[in-house]
Amino acid sequence: MESYWSEVCELGSLESFKESWPHYGFGVEQRELIQREFTRIKDITYLDHAGTTLFPESQVKRFYEDISRNVYGNPHSHNPSSRLTHDTVESVRYRILEHFNTSPEEYSVIFTASCTAALKLLADSFPWVSASGDHLGSLFCFLTDNHTSVLGIRGVTGPKGVKTVPVSPQEVEAKAKDFPVAVHSGHECSVPHLFCYPAQSNFSGRKYPLSYVKGVQSQQLYPACEHRGRWFVLLDAACFVGCSPLDLKQHPADFVPISFYKMFGFPTGLGALLVRNEAAELLKKGYFGGGTAAAYLAGEDYFVPRSNVANRFEDGTISFLDIISLHHGFDVLYKLTGNMVNIQLHTFGLARYTYMMLSCLQHNNGQPVARIYCDNEFEDASEQGAVLNFNLLDCLGRVVGYSQVDKMACLFNIHMRTGCFCNTGACQAYLSISNQEVKRNLQAGHVCGDNIDLVDGRPTGSVRISFGYMSTFEDCQSFLKFIINCFVEKPLRLDKERLARLRSVVPAEASASEELTTVPNGRTVSEAKDLNISPAPVSDALPIRGVLKTQKNREKARTLTNIFIYPVKSCAAFEVTEWPLGPQGLLFDRTWMVVNENGVCLSQKRETKLCLIHPHICLASSTLHLQASGMDPIALPLEAIDENPNLRKCQSKVCGDRVQAFDCGEKVSVWLSTFLGKPCRLIRQSSDFPRDMKMGQDKGVCPATLSLANEAQFLLINRASVALLLDHIANENDCADNHTSFDMIQLIHRFRANLVISGLEAFEEEDWSDVKIGGALFQVAGNCGRCQMIGINQASGTRTQEPLKSLSECRSGKVTFGVYLLHQPQRNSNAYPTLSVGSTVIADAKNTSK
16 A cells, blocks of 8 residues: 555655745744644644644643733722733734734724624624515525524524525626616615625635625625615634634725634634624614623613623623633744744645645546545635545445544544534535435434435535644645545556646735934934934914913022933833923833733833833933843834834733834843743834823813823922922821831832922912923823822832822822823924923913912
8 A cells, every 4th residue: 555655655745845835834844843832633633623723832831821920800890900801801802903904993802702602693783674565674695605603693684574695606796786786865775784705615615705895895796786775794704714814904894703713722612703893883782791881770771881892792701811812822823823824825735735636536447536625726825725625436436425434534543524514505515415405314314413424325414624834744645645545446546637737837825215213203313312402482372371471480480300201111210301302292201111921011000120120211322221130231222113024013002092012022022021020021102103192181281192101291290299298208207106218309209200390389280271391381281190109119119008198198188299291382393392400490370360
């Protein structure tokens, strides 16, 4: 038998395969990948990736370390562990949308128990309109090549009087029209219809054109071209996304159900429905569970759902630990493979090779060994996935039952799938099984999923093999060797003419002068290097509420005593004597942020050691330096990095706002992780993703954009206010046996302000409306509510409750300290002034009678 196999090997060795298909692997030997990440499949040929792919060992290890290191509470609570869960889950939602090249502005991610649960959710909430004498009502249309869970929607639509329209794959384009059905005003034009089709058939691996999405939405393709109304598209992507990239910006399907175990192998029991936000507004729920209500009454039929799409449809507590594990799934997937295009090409190459060889195998009498069910010859990765469906034939052309093939495969430790794969429509089409035969087979005792593979000599199903990114060329050869050894009448023959023709086809791979660098807040680095910038003149026409009363306050001098910049959010301050402004605040203030392994912001509330990391900006060398005790300093460039293709885009949240950023790379990640003793990364705000300031909008505060600061561009505190609080703490300490001593500078550092002034009266700043510092004009946006962060000693990272407690007592229960400012630039000018210590501070009070 080996001699027959050697003939195949000569035509299909690994070397010749890699020569004809250079996309095999991911930069390392596949055997090395298996030995490092998939040791459990040694001596196993796993070929059921369309059923579930396999998880790499590092993915589960990282997840275990994550949940061993962090405390994740119920996201419906508001304690620190619950907030961590909420923020991490939101970060996962962003990561999912990023993976599909879309954003929260376009889509919402609703987590479900499975892809099937996502389909059921849509079936129950879609606004079906029943047919009546006046109009046809909604249509539920689906491609006959669809999963059982899609066709199951008709179990909901049938009782509602909604018409079901099965559509064969040939009809979609054959019945298309250049111009859609004429649109007239009236109720019929607003009736919602739903068309469902798979991005990839789970039966044959055929990829249906993603252009169908817009074609149906625009009513140019069948069946939308023949029926008035508003057409929505459900794109079943469960089988597709395991090995192929999906771009929802290019193909904006209204509803996209997915299953994560088909992407990562772990976790199971978790899916999602991606809903286009335009379509989400139409969905209506009946049942409401915990966490979905904005308000409801127990004694009255009164219920108001939450406004957020995900919160409205995720009944009860979501499977938050499983969701958190997805972060590690994405991280490891990209680390091992690079991207989905690489996976698509790798797996398509293996499937194509197997197809070519299997389709050319012949018995000794020249009869083919296999009947392959496909619509192409595996020439284009955009038309065919990494799935091969077939039945084996004996030398007389009779079908070998799939159950027999499966049993023999188990003896050779080859794992594959048999049956109809929950896709009766495709099974009937490819195997030429009529509706009557299906019913007769049932009467003969055959049900879906059993081992009755032949009825009256005709097959009831087939055999399916499918590939994943961890599949190897050796897997293909093990499978082919199994077929030859067990099911070929010797001597083996090859259809060499066909093989030469197939090998000759070149398969399509499927689509896939020095200027100044601009920094995120508008200045160029070269401009920022020179601090001798004349303050921009203040025009009488500045957009403020009233003119500052400079003459009245001239005799009462307030001055700017300190300027603090916090380049890395929640890290130590960088004090300067003069510094330029930009559109988002002080130049480079809170431009960077430390996040944990899941992309969630790390603040001093969660990690007090952040205050021991000391950033320093050198404008002359255009570098940011990070220093910490026991660590060698590390430097990063100041220049904008938005166009650097080597840096990964990422998303996070700051005070509920989504922010888009760039990962600053492995070197600084290792540095931070070593110092903090936990995995973390440094990210930098993207300059092309503005974040609007919300504070003060209800008070007429002018629109402004923010860096990664919490609520406003600047925080100002008054030394007179600090002195009053310091006196209160000193008096408290005189009455206590054990106390912590404070001085003015230490207390100032705890409030982490950008601007410190020498005021005339304590807390007078809370009554100001506008402030002029040197040549720069600012508008007061509101007071700063303080939290437990002022209890952190910025010199040591230790916690104490005294400052917050004393502030509350000093202010009779109020815990505000300092005011938020936003810069009011001169109209029609891109010039920004420079702030200098010693500048005069002039304030305009809200109430001029004060």
